[in-house]
Amino acid sequence: MGVICCVGGKNTFSWWPLLLCICVAEIALGQVRYSLPEEMATGSVVGNIIQDLGLDIKRLKSGRARIFTEDGSEYIGLNADKGTLVVAKRIDREELCKQVSPCSLHFQIIIENPMELHRIDVEITDINDNAPFFSKKEYDFQVIESASPGARYSLESAKDPDVAHNTLQTYKLNPTDHFKLNVVSRPDGTKYIEMVLQTSLDREKQEEHKLTLTAFDGGNPQKSGSVKINVVVLDANDNAPVFTQSVYRVTVPENASRGTVILRVSATDNDKGANNEVAYSFSKHTDSASSLFNIDPHTGEITVNDVLDYEKAKRYEIDIEATDKGGLTDTSKVLIEVTDLNDNAPVISIISLSNPIPENSAADTVIAMLNIKDLDSDKNGQIRCFISKDLPFKIKSSSTNFYSLISDDVLDRETVPEYNITITAMDEGSPPFSTNKTINLKISDVNDNPPMFTQLLSTAFITENNSPGMSIHSIKASDKDSGNNARISYFLEESQLNGLSASAYFSVNAESGEILAMRSFDYEQTKEFNIRVKAQDGGSPPLSSNVTVKILIQDQNDNPPQVLYPVQTGGSLVAEMVPRSADVGYLVTKVVAVDVDSGQNAWLSYKLQKATDRALFEVGLQNGEIRTIRQVTDKDAVKQRLTVIVEDNGQPSRSATVIVNVVVADSFPEVLSEFTDFTQDKEYNDNLTFYLVLALAVVSFLFITCLVVIISVKIYRWRREQVFYKSSGNLPVIPYYPPLYADVGGTGTLKQALSYEVYGTTDSRMSDMKCSRPFSQSTLTVDHSATRTVPRQVPESENILTEVRSSPSLFHLNP
Structure with a gap:
């Protein structure tokens, strides 16, 4: 309503x-x-x-x-x-x-x-807030004295912006001795006023007449406006020009170019001579519309003088005058109608816009309201509005000149995050005009995508003996959403690893997904772990996914080789006997070592570091077998001291050293006579090492004087003589082993055969013999601070007595 x-x-x-x-x-x-x-x-x-x-x-x-x-x-x-x-x-x-x-x-x-x-x-x-007014305060007229009663003189119409009864209603002319006022109605309903001569004028009696024209409106209270009219009486031109038409009408298209002739007016004067010449002009009281047109004073042609615009003004009214040489005039009206052309494109205005819109918006959601107008008229102002059919939107007309942009399909920000919607408005003119307006519509995110890993199983590697807090691996998940919905946090799922919680071994950085080791790992204890990491986004409610990370512990060369055979003891020396008749390639003994590392860190190689006399022996690079490389000669020393280095293939490599004593002899008494020197050499070497360390300490401290060095050397010599004298009466211990042990073809280990020990003294009642169990990995202890492997002592209770073979070649002699 x-x-x-x-x-x-x-x-x-x-x-x-x-x-x-x-x-x-x-x-x-x-x-x-x-x-x-x-x-x-x-x-x-x-x-x-x-x-x-x-x-x-x-x-x-x-x-x-x-x-x-x-x-x-x-x-x-x-x-x-x-x-x-x-x-x-x-x-x-x-x-x-x-x-x-x-x-x-x-x-x-x-x-x-x-x-x-x-x-x-x-x-x-309308209210009566405007009084009638004239464009000028005073007008001048020239009237010839011969003018006959009834002569007409066009006057300017007063103007009143009000309308209806508040606008101009009546005129009054004062005085009215010679002139009266005449209001003339045109065929189109408009009115204009004329001053009509009632009685003849006599210039000789009165050369000038002063009149007052007053215009009244119909308001309450009534308002009025006036103008002065000065009439000058002229002599003898008693015929005024007369227009052929009282009103001229013409139609002009709005795109008429400058200089286009739109109308030709004409007036006639019955006088002769100079009084017959007529000049055409626009009336002085014509409004500003006359600036758009021009009139030729001689021919009466009216041409376009400026740009016409139908949308600004559809009609123009111009007063024209025809004046002869005597000053007599006639007036007429020219009504110019401007016709519309399709010269305006539609104008698109966005009066409301929802941007962005969520991707889960329902169909028919109003996105924008548009106002589209065209200043042209009729078909030139009728508009069609549309958008591309490929877009999930449509245009719907809500009322005249108003349109709604609404959604027409399901939206997915991850597929298309934004749309450039071009709205086209086209009129029905010929040729038609169109206008485009593009709306950049953004689609806001909804948490509809969980984080995704590129693979469900990820493998990471870490070298053993790592530092706690060390980065192991970094996992990364991606989320197609945006903002907080795509902000991913990573969590370690609780599980049991070797009886402990997974968090005791690993931690996960919630922001970066970096997996850190919480403790140092030992490859020899655990070789791999399997943990699960969860990626969760920041949406509401949050979405998540899991990935399994397999962490493999890589071996590090942190264990040196362990020499299983020959056994190095602190209280006795072990020696191998080689007969002088031994052939080339004679197997003297075999160095057996193991490495608890794996891979190339456990690949062992053997080499001789030092050999006494000329080269008589060599060691197998891979199997550790010590063999003769030539025939034994008389020049060869009876006792040979071989230093075998066992080295793994790690980076950097680690090694162990074992000393093998070899006696070149054909009989046991010869062995006993030569073996004494082994003990002496050993003691000598021990003392020499001690004094070498002492000498290095002396060099390091430069403040020790030369006198202290000389005294130290004398003390060193005196001590050596005393040690040699005391050790000359001691009987060395000669270890004893079976002369023939099994050769297993370069496998790097000996068979687990029994070994025999014979303890001999000068007193036969003190002699004894026993059998010890084979060497095994369980009986070894590893000293990580040294490069040698020390065997663990086997308790006496585990030894059993056995018989001694008939031809022993390896002895342990206790003094």
Whole structure:
């Protein structure tokens, strides 16, 4: 239901500040009409849309109700708290609509969530706030004395911006001795005034007449305006020019170029001679419209002098005059109608836009509201609006010149994060004009994608003996979402590893996904771990996925080789006996060693570091077998001391050293005679090492004087003599082993055969023999601070007595 209200103006009822009355009630689907007089005070109430539109205050506030006007004017405001329309600024009907009647303001009230559109029309009624006026304060006329009564003289019409009864109504001429006023109506309904001569003029009696022309409007109170008219009486030209038509009409297209002739006017004068010559001109009181046109004073051709625009002015009215040499004139009207051409493209205005929109928006969600208008008329102003069919959106017309952009399909930000929607508006003109406007619509993210790993199983490697806190591996998951929905945190899932929680071995950086070792690992104890890491995004609710990480411990060369055979003891010496008749390649003994590392770190190689005398022996690089490389000669020393280095293939490599004593002899007594020197050499070497270390200490400390060095050397010599003298009476210990032991073909180990020990003294009652168990890895202890392997002593209770073979070649002799 629409309502039209009439509000009294300040000039109508000065004793009442504001009067509202309901004048007419009409049914207007989708719109409401109000009426108010111009010049209303700012803040005056225009109407109550709460009642007229059936809304409530809460709906206005929640929907963010606002006013939209196509031209951007803000004459009417909305008081959302009271639900009323008020005057926002001064309204001057004459400035707003000029002579157009009725004068109306058209605007829309937009309410969102859901979006509504209500059209409001406010008619601005006129009040008598303008008095009639003339463009000049004084006009001059020249009238020949021979002018006959009834001669007409065109006068300027007064102007009154008001309309209806408030506009110009009557004229009054004073005095009226010789002239009277005549109001002439044209066929088109317009009026103009003429001053008509009633009685003949006599220049000799009165050369000049001063008149006053007054114009009155029909307002209450009545207003008026006047102008002075000076009439100068001329002599003898008693025929005035006469136009062939009182009104000339012409139609001009708005794209007419400058200089185009649109009309030719003509006037005739019955006089002869110079008084017959007529000059054409625009009337002095013609408005500014004459600047758009030009008239040739000789031919009467009217041409276009400037650019015409149908959208600015559809009609022009020009007063023209024909003047002869005697000063007599005739006037006429030229009415110029401008025809419309399709010279304006549609204009697209976005009045509301929701950007971005969530990717889970339902179909038919309103994204934007558009206002599209074309200043042209008829078909030239009819508009078609459309967008590309490939987009998941569509355009829907909501009312005249208003369109809605709505969603038409499922949106997925991960597939298309944003759309460039080009809206095309095309008119129906020929040729048609079109306008494009592109909206960059962004799709906001919804947490609909979990984090994803590139693979479900990841393998990492770490070398043993690592430092705690060392980075092992870094995992990375990706999330197609954005913002917090794509912010991934990593967590280690609790599980049991070797009886302990997985967090006791590893930790995961929540931000980077870096896996850190919480402790040092030993390859020889554990070779691999399997843990599970969870990646969780920051959405609500959060989504997650898992990955299994297999962590392999890599071996490090942290264990030196361990020599299993020959056994190095601190209390006795072991010697191998080689007969002088031994052939080339004779197997003397075999060095057996193992390495608890793996891979190339456990690949062992054997080499001789030092051999006494000429080279008589060699050791197998891979199997550790010590063999003769030539025949034994008389020049060869009876005792041979071989140093075998066992080295692994690690980087850097580690090694162990074993000393093998070899006796070249054919009989056991010969062995006993030579073996004494082994003990002496050993003691000598031990003392020499001690004093070498002492000498290095002396060099390191430069402050020790030469006297101390000399005394130290003498002490060293004296001590050596004393040690040699004391050791000369001791009987060395000769270890004893079976002469023939099994050769296993270079496998690097000996068979687990029994070994025999014979303890002999000068007193046969003290002699003894026993059998010890084979060497095994369980009986070895590793000293990591040294490069040699020390065997663990076997308890006496584990030895058993056995018989001695008939021809022993290896002895342990205890003094």
